[in-house]
Structures are given as C-alpha cells and as structure tokens.
Amino acid sequence: MTNDKGILIKNVYYMLTYAFQVLKQSNYDEVESEEFENIQDLFAAILAKGIAQQLKQGLYQEYISRCDNLSVLRGKLDIHGTINNKLQRKQKLSCEYDELSENNVFNQILKTTAIILLRQSTVSAERRTALKKVMLFFEGVDMIEPACIKWNMLQYQRNNQSYKMLLNICYFVLDGLLMSTEKGEFKMATFLDEQHMSRLYEKFVLEYYRYHHPDLRATASQVAWNLDDGVIDFLPIMQTDITLRYGDKILIIDTKYYAHTMQVQYDSKTLHSNNLYQIFTYVKNQDVSNTGNVAGMLLYAKTEETITPDCDFNMSGNKISVKTLDLNIAFNDIAAQLNRISESYFGDVIKKEE
Known part of the structure; x- marks a missing residue:
C-alpha cells in the first residue's frame, strides 16, 4: 500500500x-x-x-519521590506532617522517601x-x-x-x-x-506529511551512507563561516543534513521532503530559491581555498508531479546538483539510487586509490 x-x-x-x-x-x-x-x-x-x-x-524504573504515613521511619522524616499526625492522634510518622517505580x-x-x-x-x-x-x-x-x-x-x-x-x-x-x-x-x-517525513527522510539518508559506505564518513556536520573580517556571534549556524568525505573531496547533501518539489511563479515552475541559496552558501563557505573539490546536492523526495528536478550546475567553480529520490519503488532500487549518487561524485577517486 x-x-x-x-x-x-x-x-x-x-x-x-x-x-x-x-x-x-x-x-x-x-x-x-x-x-x-x-x-x-x-x-x-x-x-x-x-x-x-x-x-x-x-x-x-526510576526513583519517584513519595510521602506516606508509616509505622517506622523510612527515608527523611517530615516534621510538619508528623506533628499533624500527633495532633490527630495518629501514631504514624510522615516520611519522604524515594522508591523505584515503573x-x-x-x-x-x-x-x-x-x-x-x-x-x-x-x-x-x-x-x-x-x-x-x-x-x-x-x-x-x-x-x-x-x-x-x-x-x-x-x-x-x-x-x-x-x-x-x-x-x-x-x-x-x-x-x-x-x-x-x-x-x-x-x-x-x-x-x-512534510513535518514528520522530512525528519525521517533526512535521518534515513544519513544512516544509509553510514551503514553501507563507511569510507565516506557520513556526518551531519556544521560549516564554519568563511569571513574576511567581522564578528560571527550573530550569524546563524550552518548545519548540514549529510556531509560525505573521501580524501579531499566533499559532497554536502541537503534532503528536502515537500508536497510540491517545484515552486510556481507567474505560471512557471522553478526550483525553490531558498533551498538553492542555502546549499550554495554551504558549499562556498566549506570550500575555503576555492579548490572546487566541494560539491552540493539538493535531494528531493520524488512526488507525483510530472516535472521533477534532475540537473547539475557549475556555480563559481563548484558543482551544485538537484536530484530526486523515488520512494515508491522496490527498496533495492532506492538503495541503487543512493549508491549512484555517491559513485557519481566519489567513484573516480575511490577507484584510483584502490
């Protein structure tokens, strides 16, 4: 289903x-x-x-604080409670104690x-x-x-x-x-829905690469701001969804789970601008030396829309890709899609070292 x-x-x-x-x-x-x-x-x-x-x-089980009237002292004596018991002619001690409880x-x-x-x-x-x-x-x-x-x-x-x-x-x-x-x-x-599935989708892609491609050292890492001058205290934290590394090559993947993969402006469909700005910012701040060895990818969960993004760009010397992952096919085919993503960027480097 x-x-x-x-x-x-x-x-x-x-x-x-x-x-x-x-x-x-x-x-x-x-x-x-x-x-x-x-x-x-x-x-x-x-x-x-x-x-x-x-x-x-x-x-x-956790320790739960309890207060009871007991015949013998247990834990800490509650003076006020015990005095009240005496006034009421109750031969009980008011005790405060911790008890393991489910x-x-x-x-x-x-x-x-x-x-x-x-x-x-x-x-x-x-x-x-x-x-x-x-x-x-x-x-x-x-x-x-x-x-x-x-x-x-x-x-x-x-x-x-x-x-x-x-x-x-x-x-x-x-x-x-x-x-x-x-x-x-x-x-x-x-x-x-978008709220729940976006979290699961992100975690799934990260853990898939960790499990099947340990050589790529998949992490959800932070990217430091590459500033010439100024105070970074008020700048937002750049937290990547997935960062894959092999040697000096890095691929930053930002997963996106939307009901609509494309945005509509003036009757024309385009990529979500904020997403593209975000991944470009991650890549350029990660590639401090402008080597071009850092690439970025927006990985959308495929919708039932007729148009789904599948494109590559070269922006200021870095490769930026926008791809979709089809989740409505056999899981082996989903795995094959993820494998192709890593092979397309790291395949040549890995083969040379082997």
Missing part, C-alpha cells in the same frame, strides 16, 4: 530500520515480512514487538501511545490483540496527556537506551493526533 504522496508503506519501515538500527535485529524479522494497509498498523506492529522485547529485559514518563508514553493505537480503526485486529497482551503488564503505569510531554527533556542513559527507538515511534504517533469534536477522542492525522 502507498500513502497520498505515493510512498510504499513497507519503504517507510525500511527507512525506520536505518534511522533506528535496532529494527535490524532478528526479533523484528516478522514485522519486515508482513504487509501493512496503513502507517498506523505498521507503528502498532513495531510497538507491540518492541514492548514485548522490553518486557523480557524488564521495564525501565510509573515514569518513559513507560507512560508507551502506554498512552498503545492505548491510542488500540482505539484506531485503521489498526488491524491482529495488532490490537498483540498490543492488549503487552498492556497487561502496564497496570501500574499511568496515562499521560500527549500535549504535556516534553520530548526535548527526555534523557537517555545506559538503563533506558533501548527505549529510544520506541519513543521516537511514539512521537510520530502522538504528534499526529487530532481531537475529535464529537466524542472527545483522539484521532490520528496522516503521518506521511
């Missing part, structure tokens, strides 16, 4: 496997072999499998996302059954209001590193919620 933009649902899964390497593990093999009617069903399958795997390792924000997000997916008619009965099964172990975990989740405040460390992929899936689900005015229930918006 495809979405409105023409992307195969299975290809979204493959993009997720590169963005989050954990999906390459053998326990997700069943997910890869299945067919999905829609993206919500895919997310439900990944979460059900991932939560089941997490349960085998044990749910992540009822933390990480597990709350998992439970909330699973419950919302269970309420979606687009999720198959098979996936609902799997989610219900793992939710039996979340009785002591509270739900959380999606709008209250501070995603940028979540901190991962050794004990909860395995949650990172699962919570990214939860983000895709919860960030695409719409409130129904009829019953007050959450409904899911289409995931495959």
Whole structure:
C-alpha cells in the first residue's frame, strides 16, 4: 500500500530500520515480512514487538519521590506532617522517601501511545490483540496527556537506551493526533506529511551512507563561516543534513521532503530559491581555498508531479546538483539510487586509490 504522496508503506519501515538500527535485529524479522494497509498498523506492529522485547529485559524504573504515613521511619522524616499526625492522634510518622517505580514518563508514553493505537480503526485486529497482551503488564503505569510531554527533556542513559527507538515511534504517533469534536477522542492525522517525513527522510539518508559506505564518513556536520573580517556571534549556524568525505573531496547533501518539489511563479515552475541559496552558501563557505573539490546536492523526495528536478550546475567553480529520490519503488532500487549518487561524485577517486 502507498500513502497520498505515493510512498510504499513497507519503504517507510525500511527507512525506520536505518534511522533506528535496532529494527535490524532478528526479533523484528516478522514485522519486515508482513504487509501493512496503513502507517498506523505498521507503528502498532513495531510497538507491540518492541514492548514485548522490553518486557523480557524488564521495564525501565526510576526513583519517584513519595510521602506516606508509616509505622517506622523510612527515608527523611517530615516534621510538619508528623506533628499533624500527633495532633490527630495518629501514631504514624510522615516520611519522604524515594522508591523505584515503573510509573515514569518513559513507560507512560508507551502506554498512552498503545492505548491510542488500540482505539484506531485503521489498526488491524491482529495488532490490537498483540498490543492488549503487552498492556497487561502496564497496570501500574499511568496515562499521560500527549500535549504535556516534553520530548526535548527526555534523557537517555545506559538503563533506558533501548527505549529510544520506541519513543521516537511514539512521537510520530502522538504528534499526529487530532481531537475529535464529537466524542472527545483522539484521532490520528496522516503521518506521511512534510513535518514528520522530512525528519525521517533526512535521518534515513544519513544512516544509509553510514551503514553501507563507511569510507565516506557520513556526518551531519556544521560549516564554519568563511569571513574576511567581522564578528560571527550573530550569524546563524550552518548545519548540514549529510556531509560525505573521501580524501579531499566533499559532497554536502541537503534532503528536502515537500508536497510540491517545484515552486510556481507567474505560471512557471522553478526550483525553490531558498533551498538553492542555502546549499550554495554551504558549499562556498566549506570550500575555503576555492579548490572546487566541494560539491552540493539538493535531494528531493520524488512526488507525483510530472516535472521533477534532475540537473547539475557549475556555480563559481563548484558543482551544485538537484536530484530526486523515488520512494515508491522496490527498496533495492532506492538503495541503487543512493549508491549512484555517491559513485557519481566519489567513484573516480575511490577507484584510483584502490
């Protein structure tokens, strides 16, 4: 199945496997072999499998501060609370203490996302059954209001590193919620939109090159401003999506995921001017010595428009390309497109050194 933009649902899964390497593990093999009617069903399958795997390792626990009236001292004595107990003739000590609990924000997000997916008619009965099964172990975990989740405040460390992929899936689900005015229930918006897919698309391309072409040292690096004079404090940071390096040659790739690849001005279609200015700025500031060994590429996700850009320019001694990546074909062919991009720029250099 495809979405409105023409992307195969299975290809979204493959993009997720590169963005989050954990999906390459053998326990997700069943997910890869299945067919999905829609993206919500895919997310439900990944979460059900991932939560089941997490349960085998044990749910992540955090210390939660509690205050209770106890018969014996535990933790820190709350003087004011204990005095109130005495006044009420209660023979109890008011104690403040920390206790390991599964009822933390990480597990709350998992439970909330699973419950919302269970309420979606687009999720198959098979996936609902799997989610219900793992939710039996979340009785002591509270739900959380999606709008209250501070995603940028979540901190991962050794004990909860395995949650990172699962919570990214939860983000895709919860960030695409719409409130129904009829019953007050959450409904899911289409995931495959510009906001969500642009992030996944960028991460996928970067991780693909890291995995299959380690010799190109793919990174999301910053480009320093090449100034003759002046203070750089107020200049914006130039952060590339993907930078590939081999020897003294550099290719800067800026991924773009738009509903419309071309902009329309006076009934004529042209490239997005801001995108072209951006990649040109990256390249010229990276190529400090004006060697011409730095190239730039705008890599658009192909739409169903009749005209899609596929062109190369030589601008002030540097090569600037605008290409499209078709995501509505077999994944092997997507991989071949990405391989051709690296070979077209680095092929000659790599062959000489070999």
